[in-house]
Amino acid sequence: MADIIPLANSAASQSQPCKLHPQSMCPAFGSLRVLTRIEGSHPVMATDTGCLYGLTFVTHFYGASKSILAPQLGTAELMSGQVVEGTRAAIEVAAKEPGVRLIPVVSLCVAETAGMPEELLPRKIGDAEVVLVRVPAYAIHSHPEAKDIAVAALLNRLAEREGQVNEKSVVLLGEVFPADPLLIDAVLRRMGVTETIFLPGRSLDDFRRAGRAGALAPLHPFYKESMNVARTWGMPIVGGAPVGISGTYAWLKSLGSILGLDPVLVQQVADEEREKATALVAARPLSGKVMVTGYEGTELAYARMLVEAGAEVPYVSTSIGQDPLVLPDELWLKAHGTKEVIYRKALEEDIAAIDSYHPDLVFGTTPLASAAKERGIPAMYFTNQLASRPFFLMGGMAATIDFVASVLTKGDKYRWMQEFFAD
Numbered sequence: 001m002a003d004i005i006p007l008a009n010s011a012a013s014q015s016q017p018c019k020l021h022p023q024s025m026c027p028a029f030g031s032l033r034v035l036t037r038i039e040g041s042h043p044v045m046a047t048d049t050g051c052l053y054g055l056t057f058v059t060h061f062y063g064a065s066k067s068i069l070a071p072q073l074g075t076a077e078l079m080s081g082q083v084v085e086g087t088r089a090a091i092e093v094a095a096k097e098p099g100v101r102l103i104p105v106v107s108l109c110v111a112e113t114a115g116m117p118e119e120l121l122p123r124k125i126g127d128a129e130v131v132l133v134r135v136p137a138y139a140i141h142s143h144p145e146a147k148d149i150a151v152a153a154l155l156n157r158l159a160e161r162e163g164q165v166n167e168k169s170v171v172l173l174g175e176v177f178p179a180d181p182l183l184i185d186a187v188l189r190r191m192g193v194t195e196t197i198f199l200p201g202r203s204l205d206d207f208r209r210a211g212r213a214g215a216l217a218p219l220h221p222f223y224k225e226s227m228n229v230a231r232t233w234g235m236p237i238v239g240g241a242p243v244g245i246s247g248t249y250a251w252l253k254s255l256g257s258i259l260g261l262d263p264v265l266v267q268q269v270a271d272e273e274r275e276k277a278t279a280l281v282a283a284r285p286l287s288g289k290v291m292v293t294g295y296e297g298t299e300l301a302y303a304r305m306l307v308e309a310g311a312e313v314p315y316v317s318t319s320i321g322q323d324p325l326v327l328p329d330e331l332w333l334k335a336h337g338t339k340e341v342i343y344r345k346a347l348e349e350d351i352a353a354i355d356s357y358h359p360d361l362v363f364g365t366t367p368l369a370s371a372a373k374e375r376g377i378p379a380m381y382f383t384n385q386l387a388s389r390p391f392f393l394m395g396g397m398a399a400t401i402d403f404v405a406s407v408l409t410k411g412d413k414y415r416w417m418q419e420f421f422a423d
């Protein structure tokens with residue numbers, strides 16, 4: 001048998017970092033997470049049995065108490081062309097679930113399922129809409145971007161465009177901490193917004209109402225397909241997000257202008273938010289060097305907030321691709337001392353950054369956090385520790401920087417652990 005030469009030792013690797021480790025979970029998980037959480041939704045998955053094992057597990061773990069239906073598609077079934085028949089049969093079973101109103105059909109990597117023709121599936125069965133959501137990993141490279149594909153598919157099919165547009169309403173796109181919608185809604189209502197619709201949530205009706213909103217505001221920078229849907233409707237887009245001091249101020253002003261709100265009132269609320277956030281940072285400034293990495297697609301916004309709060313953030317990496325939506329944060333970070341911003345990052349790049357920048361604190365994936373702890377550096381799993389707290393407006397900023405400040409004081413304990421386990 002021929003020797004297998006690891007890429008890391010090959011000539012090709014001399015100029016390229018080794019990227020042999022898995023960099024993310026299966027991207028389709030992002031779409032399943034969104035689709036299984038919707039009340040009245042019963043997903044059908046079209047893929048081979050191998051994908052089904054892994055995705056059913058993670059969906060139960062993170063998503064909803066709901067089983068995914070899927071045709072049995074092993075090699076024999078895939079080769080004999082029974083994909084559409086099997087999927088149609090699974091849709092019929094899903095339609096018998098009590099109260100089902102949506103059957104998302106998630107088609108995945110396997111060529112026979114990725115290319116499934118939508119016209120061979122029913123559009124509706126009983127009371128349930130059948131919506132094909134294609135998220136093959138060779139085209140959709142990260143799980144945040146798969147969330148966007150799911151949301152865009154639902155908006156395309158379900159959003160109601162007929163009837164009166166509520167010009168003072170806004171659709172806010174992004175999976176957020178449960179307190180964030182309440183905080184954002186309260187501030188926007190003070191400016192004159194009459195309705196906020198947060199997607200993706202549990203309500204199918206929110207997707208229907210979204211079509212008659214006055215504007216769409218992606219809170220996270222990877223909802224580009226959903227934005228494209230809104231653009232086809234002629235719905236204005238609010239860029240940026242209410243994060244940190246300058247980000248919140250600019251976002252409130254922009255949203256107020258796009259929705260045609262009273263400029264005096266908008267200015268008053270934007271000024272108040274900026275004053276509160278500035279006072280917060282003055283009272284509790286951060287000090288230390290923090291590395292922000294993750295696969296949520298929100299890493300640049302977190303880094304920007306930490307820099308505004310006083311931290312040094314030399315390195316930021318994310319699983320999403322470069323896009324005009326993230327460019328303002330990238331430019332801002334680079335103008336404020338960040339040396340590297342890496343898109344479609346690899347674990348190996350993140351580990352190299354630890355050794356290059358010697359941070360006081362690392363946020364990243366579990367394997368990266370382990371690599372940092374082995375070096376005696378405090379480290380946390382980005383998804384569980386940052387993405388699971390309030391983030392937006394002054395309240396989110398307070399929650400995030402308090403947490404980061406407390407972890408930054410724990411360097412001694414991590415170094416002690418490193419010495420303790422050294423032998």
Ligand code: SF4
Binds near residue numbers: 051109
């Ligand atoms: S083959 Fe594709 S869809 Fe299946 S688990 Fe792997 S990445 Fe996900």
